[in-house]
Amino acid sequence: MKTLLVLVLCSLAVVCLTDGLFVEKEQASTVVRQKRAAGELTLTQLESLSEVCEADLACDDMMDTDGIIAAYTAYYGPIPY
Template sequence: MKSLTLLIFCCMMTASLSAGIPDSSDPKSESPSDDGVFVKQEEASTLVRQKRAGVAAADLSLTQLESLREVCEANLACEHMMDTSGIIAAYTVYYGPIPY
């Protein structure tokens, strides 16, 4: 009797969970997106970050990058820019050229 009750409960749970999910075989359930996934090349080139001239992160050792990061963490604005633009860009803006 307990197993029958458990089976009925599981069937009801399955039915209630699947009721909210649209059927993937129904073509009307898919809503077409006007924006799409692809963008024009001009838009993409402005969105993609260009390679910066100057010191590249590959030129610095992990110890040097960590010391720059520690200096930049003392300044809240530099730390925010470090999170968004990278450590080299943030350090250069707030503290000038990299000393090594």
């Protein structure tokens, strides 16, 4: 009985590995979370980014010249939504 269970589990592992069910971490992250374009953000989301950026003087200055998306990304990383 134990031998049969081990054989079934091994065959299942082989099938999973050969069918491409496992992917690299970078590939999975691009599939799961696609980045949005700047035009897809709502007015509320842009206002939220602006409020965060206004708390930092350097980010606020950059926001005035380069825009909210560029400033937020430069100082705080990728946009969370």
